[in-house]
Amino acid sequence: MRLMIAGGGGFRVPLVYRALASGPFSGLVRDLVLYDVDPARLEAMDAVLSAMAAEPASSPSGSRPTIRTTTSIAQALKGTDIVFAAVRPGGTAGRVADERVALELGLLGQETTGAGGISYGLRSIPAMLELAEAMRQLAPEAWLINFTNPAGMVTEALRPILGNRVIGICDSASGLVRRAAEAAGAPLPEGRLDGVGYYGLNHLGWLYRLESGGRDLLPELLSDAPALAGFEEGRLFPQQFLAQLGCLPNEYLFYYYDTAKAVEAIRAAEGTRGESIHSQQQELYPRLAAAGPAAYSLWESARRSREEGYLAEARPAGEDRHTEDLHGGGYERVALSVMRALAGAGDAELILNTVNAAGRDAGHGSGANGSTAIPAIPGLPTDAVVEVPCVVSAEGALPLPQSRPHDSQLSLMLLIKQVERLTIRAATIGDRDAAVAAFAGHPLIASDSLASELLTGYEKAFPALLERWR
Numbered sequence: 001m002r003l004m005i006a007g008g009g010g011f012r013v014p015l016v017y018r019a020l021a022s023g024p025f026s027g028l029v030r031d032l033v034l035y036d037v038d039p040a041r042l043e044a045m046d047a048v049l050s051a052m053a054a055e056p057a058s059s060p061s062g063s064r065p066t067i068r069t070t071t072s073i074a075q076a077l078k079g080t081d082i083v084f085a086a087v088r089p090g091g092t093a094g095r096v097a098d099e100r101v102a103l104e105l106g107l108l109g110q111e112t113t114g115a116g117g118i119s120y121g122l123r124s125i126p127a128m129l130e131l132a133e134a135m136r137q138l139a140p141e142a143w144l145i146n147f148t149n150p151a152g153m154v155t156e157a158l159r160p161i162l163g164n165r166v167i168g169i170c171d172s173a174s175g176l177v178r179r180a181a182e183a184a185g186a187p188l189p190e191g192r193l194d195g196v197g198y199y200g201l202n203h204l205g206w207l208y209r210l211e212s213g214g215r216d217l218l219p220e221l222l223s224d225a226p227a228l229a230g231f232e233e234g235r236l237f238p239q240q241f242l243a244q245l246g247c248l249p250n251e252y253l254f255y256y257y258d259t260a261k262a263v264e265a266i267r268a269a270e271g272t273r274g275e276s277i278h279s280q281q282q283e284l285y286p287r288l289a290a291a292g293p294a295a296y297s298l299w300e301s302a303r304r305s306r307e308e309g310y311l312a313e314a315r316p317a318g319e320d321r322h323t324e325d326l327h328g329g330g331y332e333r334v335a336l337s338v339m340r341a342l343a344g345a346g347d348a349e350l351i352l353n354t355v356n357a358a359g360r361d362a363g364h365g366s367g368a369n370g371s372t373a374i375p376a377i378p379g380l381p382t383d384a385v386v387e388v389p390c391v392v393s394a395e396g397a398l399p400l401p402q403s404r405p406h407d408s409q410l411s412l413m414l415l416i417k418q419v420e421r422l423t424i425r426a427a428t429i430g431d432r433d434a435a436v437a438a439f440a441g442h443p444l445i446a447s448d449s450l451a452s453e454l455l456t457g458y459e460k461a462f463p464a465l466l467e468r469w470r
Helices: 013-021 039-053 073-077 091-103 115-138 151-165 172-183 218-222 232-236 239-245 251-257 259-268 273-290 292-308 331-342 407-429 432-441 448-461 464-468
Strands: 002-006 031-035 066-070 082-085 143-146 166-168 196-201 204-212 348-355 359-361 372-374 385-393 396-399
Touching (some): 002 073, 013 031, 013 292, 013 331, 039 066, 039 273, 039 292, 073 115, 082 115, 082 331, 091 115, 091 259, 091 448, 115 143, 115 432, 115 448, 115 464, 143 151, 151 166, 151 385, 151 396, 151 407, 166 385, 172 196, 172 204, 172 218, 172 251, 172 348, 204 218, 204 251, 232 251, 251 259, 331 348, 348 396, 407 432, 448 464
Parallel strands (some): 002 031, 031 066, 143 166
Antiparallel strands (some): 196 204, 348 385, 359 372, 385 396
C-alpha cells in the first residue's frame, strides 16, 4: 500500500511512522509519501524519521516503509492508495489568532470549540476541498482519512466530492472509551467495541453504555469516585455531576459544561495553548533539521512537553497531567486500523466520523428504491456527518445504530450541526452572511453583535477571508 500524508511536515507525523515501523501495523504500508507546502517543515520531519529508522529497536529489516517527501501534489498522489490528511492552513500562528480574537471579546478561545473552531473551519475547508478535487482527478480510487480539524465539519464538507470514500477520525472518543473500559475492569480487545454505546459529533459526544457479559458497567463506574479519578475524563467533571448525567462526556464538553471556568483559566495563563505550541515549533523545527541522529530524541522530548500542557485549563492550578496521559498517540492507531480494514485485512470496530445512515428500511421508504435511510443517531439528519461506532471493511465505514440521545444532548447536537453547515456554506461558496450566522448561532457565542465583531476580527487576522466573500 502507498500512503500519502497531506501535512507531511506536521509535528505528529513521527507517531504514524513509529506505528508503521513496529508492532501490529508493521508492513501495512510499503511507501510513505510526505506532502507539504512548506519544504522546511518537510526537511525537519524527514530528519526525525531518518533518525528513528536508524534506531536498533526498530522493526525487522524490510517491514519499514520507504519515505519520500515532496511539495508537488501531483507527485504525491501518483499511485496513492490512501491519503491521510492533517493540515493546518495558517499554521500555528493561525491557531493563535483563532484563540486570541475570541478571548479579546471575553469568549472561549479554543482550537476547535466555539469561535476558534468556526474560524479554523473557514480556512481548512477550502484547502481540503482543493485536496479532494486533486484526488478525484489524480487518484479517484484512493480513500481519504481525514484528521484535519474541525474533523467532523471538514469530513462533511468533502462528501459532495468524495462521497463515502472520506472518513473522519479523532482519538478523543476512542481514548475515552478505552480508558473508561479499563477503569471499569473490562478492557476492550483491539478493534472491538462490543457493548459500547457512544453518540455525538466530533468533540461533542457521550459514552452512554459500556456492557460486559450482558451487564452495563457504566452506572457503577459513574458512582465510583476513586475509579473516575483514575482517568482523565473522570477527573474533568465532578463525580456527582456525572452520576446525574448518566454518561461520560467527551473531554471537549468541559468547554460547554464549565465555560466560565475554562475562559478564566485560559485568560489567567501566561499564554494560550496555541501560543505555547507556536513558540515551541518556531524554535524546534530548525533544530530538528540540523540535529542528525539526535533528531528523534529531540522531537520526543518536545512531544512530551507538548502533552503536558494539553487541556491545562481543566486542571487545578499547578496540577500536572498523570503519567499515563503523557504517552501521546492514539490517533495514529485509529487511522492505521481504518487503513488496515480498508485494505481488506479484516473488519474493525472504531468510533469514526461518517454519514448518519446505518442502513436502509425497505418497508417504509419513498425514495427511488422504495427505502429510507435509518439514522445511526435518531433525531439527526441522515446526511449529517456524526461520530459513532462503525464497522470498517474493504467497503468503507458502516455506522452502527445507537440509542436516541437525551433531549438536552440532541438539542445541543442539532445546534452545533447547524453551525457546522453554515460554516461549510460560508467556506464553500463564499457566503459571508452564513459565516456571521454560524458565529451567532453557536451556543458559546449566541449574539449577533459579537458574531459580527468576531468575523471582523478574523478578517483582520486572515485577509484571505475578505477575498473569499462574494
